[in-house]
Amino acid sequence: MHKVTIPAHIVDRVRKVRGGDHIYAGLDMSKVAHVVVDMQVGFVEVGAPIEVPMTREIFGTINTISEAVRQAGGVNVFTRYTYDPAEKHSWD
Numbered sequence: 001m002h003k004v005t006i007p008a009h010i011v012d013r014v015r016k017v018r019g020g021d022h023i024y025a026g027l028d029m030s031k032v033a034h035v036v037v038d039m040q041v042g043f044v045e046v047g048a049p050i051e052v053p054m055t056r057e058i059f060g061t062i063n064t065i066s067e068a069v070r071q072a073g074g075v076n077v078f079t080r081y082t083y084d085p086a087e088k089h090s091w092d
Contacts, residue, residue, distance in 0.1 A: 029068070029069060029072030029073065029074050030072055030073035030074055031074065032069055032072070032074035032075070033074065033075045033076075033077055034065055034066060034069040034074060034075070034076045034077065035077045035079070036062055036066070036076065036077065036078045036079070037079045038052070038055070038079065038081070039055060039059075039062060039078065040078075040080060040081065042081065043055055044056060
């Protein structure tokens with residue numbers, strides 16, 4: 001979600017320590033849980049009360065990962081925040 005640049009010397013050092021780019025290449029995807037947090041209207045929709053504009057940039061990536069996990073027999077978990085107007089201690 002955030003645009004990050006990692007200096008080449010750090011990438012090279014990490015590759016050397018890990019033995020490659022992907023330390024989790026051997027995961028059994030049928031035992032993986034892909035947890036998606038805060039990807040709902042209140043955060044995503046333009047003009048929403050707690051809008052995070054960058055969320056809209058990662059829909060495709062989330063959908064691609066979710067489909068791969070689902071196809072492999074893993075589980076996708078989407079958190080959901082709900083709002084009850086009767087709640088005495090709501091978000092302001």
